Amino acid sequence: MRLLVHSGCFKKTKVNGQEEAYGLTAASTLLIKDKPYCLSPTVSVFVDPFFVAPYQSLSSWFKGAELTLWETVHGIKFWEFMNQNPGINQRFNEAMASDTEILTSFVVKAECKQIFEGLGSLVDVGGGNGSLSRIISEAFPGIKCTVLDLPHVVANLPEADNLKYIAGDMFQFIPPADAFLFKLVFHGLGDEDGLKILKKRRAAIASNGERGKVIIIDIVINAEEEEHELTETKFLFDIVMSVNATGKERTESEWAKLFFDACFSHYKITPIFGMRFLIEIYP
Ligand SMILES: C[S@@+](CC[C@H](N)C(=O)[O-])C[C@H]1O[C@@H](n2cnc3c(N)ncnc32)[C@H](O)[C@@H]1O
Known part of the structure; x- marks a missing residue:
């Protein structure tokens, strides 16, 4: 004590x-x-042996051929592991939903609300069990929300009039919409994969008469010094993303490079809460 x-x-x-x-x-x-x-739910996943084990195998990873520490220890990629372990998958999705709950009052009720106003449709890409989309669909009944995620994540989830689920792979297909939302998806992707996704969204916006935008909720590492613990947490997440997948946390200039390389013309970053930022990207 x-x-x-x-x-x-x-x-x-x-x-x-x-x-x-x-x-x-x-x-x-x-x-x-x-x-x-x-x-x-978030803390319980982060301290679980399945999540912590990779950090004890750095030396095997250095000597081995696997791309990520996760694969060195678990033998398969992170999302495949979730697919093969339904109990852990459920806990992981609940952990993500608990993270969303804490952000909600900032995203749909406070100053970020205007971001969703006027939209007719939105796809929440890698939207997990849809907790954020459910809140958006309730706050904005005029927006048709679609959650796209892997089959084992969205199976058997209850839909509503303006909330639908699609099981699929975001690298293969994302349905057309006025806005594409990615919450905590890009930090799990390296630049090459991130660029692939963004370029396709840019093309989708162009084929919709340049109507549309991409909304990202993610971590931004500030260039200036900020509260010590906040920066430390962002750096820790940077490690987590490179241990579990090939992702990373990005500074504003690293984010901007991705957006401009994908031929978007401008973006706006709004701090939401703690280490989370809301980024709007325009054609
Ligand atoms: C870190 S979680 C974020 C979940 C949700 N956006 C949130 O913040 O609560 C990343 C999500 O991306 C999904 N995902 C990973 N690879 C995917 C793919 N190729 N296609 C679709 N979804 C994918 C995962 O299943 C997971 O739900």
């Missing part, structure tokens, strides 16, 4: 003015199940 108090998980308090007790801090309040804004 002394360590946990020191690291900010609990705080020491007095009960009835004298008996010593431990209370929750802002951080540990986020771990209480069945309360709004609960990050417990």
Whole structure:
């Protein structure tokens, strides 16, 4: 308990003015199940042995031929592993949904709301179990939302009038729409794959009479110094992305290079909350 108090998980308090007790801090309040804004599913995935194991095999990875540490340890790619382990897949999707819940009030209710206004349709690419699209479809009944994700992620999910699911591979097919949303998808992709996806979206926007945009919710590494722990967390995610896949976290200039290389003409970055940013990209 002394360590946990020191690291900010609990705080020491007095009960009835004298008996010593431990209370929750802002951080540990986020771990209480069945309360709004609960990050417990995310934490439980991040500390699970299946997730942590790759970090203990750096030397085998250096000597081996696999592209990622993940493949060195688990023998298959990250998303294939999820496909083959339904229980873990479900927990991973719930973890992503808990991350979305915490962002929601910022994305659809506050200053970011105007981003979705006026849209007739939106495809949430790699949208997981659709938690963000469900919220958008409820907040904006005029937008037809489609969630595209791998078959094992979107199987048997309940649809609504303006919320549909498509099982597929984003490298093969993304249906046409006024806007394409990618939340925490690009940081899992290297530049080559990211560019492939963006170039196809640019072509789709062109064939729609230059009508449309791409919306990315992801991490941006700030060039200027910011709060030490925030930068450290972004760098840790950078490592996680290169351990699990061939992804990485990007600075604004690295993001901009991707957008301009895919022939988009301009973009706008809005900080949302913590390390998350909302990026709009225009033809
Ligand atoms: C980090 S998760 C983000 C999920 C969701 N956007 C969110 O933020 O809650 C990345 C998602 O991309 C999906 N994905 C990975 N490769 C894909 C592919 N080739 N085609 C479609 N979806 C894919 C995964 O199944 C996963 O749901």
